[in-house]
Amino acid sequence: MKLATLKDGSRDGQLVVVSRDLKTAHFATNIASTLQTALDDWTFYSPQLQDLYEALNAGRARHPFPFAPKDCMAPLPRAYQWADGSAYVNHVELVRRARGAEMPPEFWTDPLMYQGGSDDFIGAQDDIVCPNEAWGIDFEAEVAVITGDVRLGATPEQAADAIRLVMLANDVSLRNLIPAELGKGFGFFQSKPATAFSPVAITPDELGEAWRERKVHRPMIVHWNSKKVGAPECGTDMVFDFGQLIAHICKTRNVRAGSIVGSGTISNVDRSKGYACIAEQRMIETIEGGKPVTAFMKFGDAVRIEMFDAQGQSIFGAIDQAVSQR
Template sequence: MKLATYKDGSRDGQLVVVSRDLATAHYATGIAARLQQALDDWGFAAPQLQDLYESLNGGKARHAFPFEPRRCMAPLPRAYQWADGSAYINHVELVRRARNAEVPESFYTDPLMYQGGSDDFLGPCDDVVVPKEDYGIDFEAEVAVITGDVPMQATPDQALDGIRLLLLANDVSLRNLIPPELAKGFGFFQSKPATAFSPVAVTPDELGDAWQGGRLHLTLQSTWNGRRVGMCEAGPEMTFHFGQLIAHICKTRNVRAGSIVGSGTVSNKGVEKDGRTDWPKGYSCIAEKRAIETIQDGKPSTGFMRFGDTIRIEMKGKDGQSIFGAIEQKIAQPG
């Protein structure tokens, strides 16, 4: 099934069930008013939400209405946890190669992860408000999952069973604030403002054979200022699958229902041709493009985002239909 949250003036919005083709929706108020409520009692709520979903797809839901992504908050407007991994080691390799730094061996066996702010997510069509352009504004196109309860010391396979929903993310980064923060030795903070999520979150069964072994084998599309810059394959080169990422969190703590775990920037390896490496599938963040330019040409030539720029992030199924709806945002000044 597919779920979204409509704006209603409150912090947590109203849960709606969305049809498979993203054309119609129906309030889920009689089952669960908010997505967190459904996640807290998933065994009770999910079958009822599934029944409503099937009625909606069959055209039998009496109070259906046209689905409007611009009315959406993030599917989970605020969460108990937002933990973002860096599951595509190619992204790490590129960034480090561009500054002549080696990748530590441990990065290939132990996932990188940071804990971001989860109290104020952005809806899929909300502006990305940044105080200054010179902070180095960047998008990051990612896949994410929302979990149920997963116990401490869960194995990767057990952790996979705890995945309730999948969605897309724009993990906005302020690149010029990152180096001084990391130099303090305590990780990201001001350099990671509010994250945006796709209009719709979907249950794994909706993805068919594209969902295999904790990886989503579909193409993630990134379009910057109307120009498609990334057609990256999300599945084959994901070094750590979502079960491994969740199990990484569970090493010393329980993961509770309503936790969101991100994949990190979706990234694909380059192709060697005539003594030169090219990246035909493009990029899912500007920092990676700049790393590629540095490797190829000795210096970056692409600037970061400016006020008025737009970003669209979307993933389509094998039938060409949008699965999660699109994140469509504009970079804006405060006020």
């Protein structure tokens, strides 16, 4: 099924069920008013939401209305946890090559992960707000999952069983703030503003054969100022699957329902697939030519991130954002 959260003036919005073709929606008020409510007792609520979803797709829902992504908050507007991995080690390797650093061998066996701000996510068509262009504004197209409860010490297989929903993410980075922050030895903070998510979050079964090996096997289509700059394959070169990423968090603590885990920037070894963040293009330029050529985003720039099924239908709806100074 497909779920979204509509803006209603509150912090957590209103949960709706969205049709498979993303054309209509139906309020889920009589079942669960927010997505977090549904996640807290998924076994009880999800069959009811599924029934409504099937009725909506069959034209039997009582009060459908047109679905408008611009009216959406993030599917989970605030979460108990946002943990973002770097599952595409090719991306990490390019970063280190561009600055002449060796690649530690453990990066291939132990995931990199940071914990981002989860109290203020933004909707798929909300602006990327940044006071200063000089901070190096960059998009990062990712896949993310929302979990149920996962116990401490869970195996990757057990962790994968707790994946409730899948969505797309734009994990914006302010690249020129990162070096000073990492230089302090304490990780990202100011360099990671609010993350945006796709209008719709979906259950993994909606992906059909594209969901296997605990990965999404579809291209991530990225347009920057209407120019297609990337179509990397999400299932290719993903060294750590979502089960492994969730299990990494669970090594020392429980993970609670409503946690979001990201894949990190989609990155393929095959450079003909383009890029899912500007930094990767700049790293390749540095490796090949000695310095970066492509500039970061400017005020008024726009990025569109979307994924399509084999029939050309948008799966999650598009993240479609402009950069604003306000």
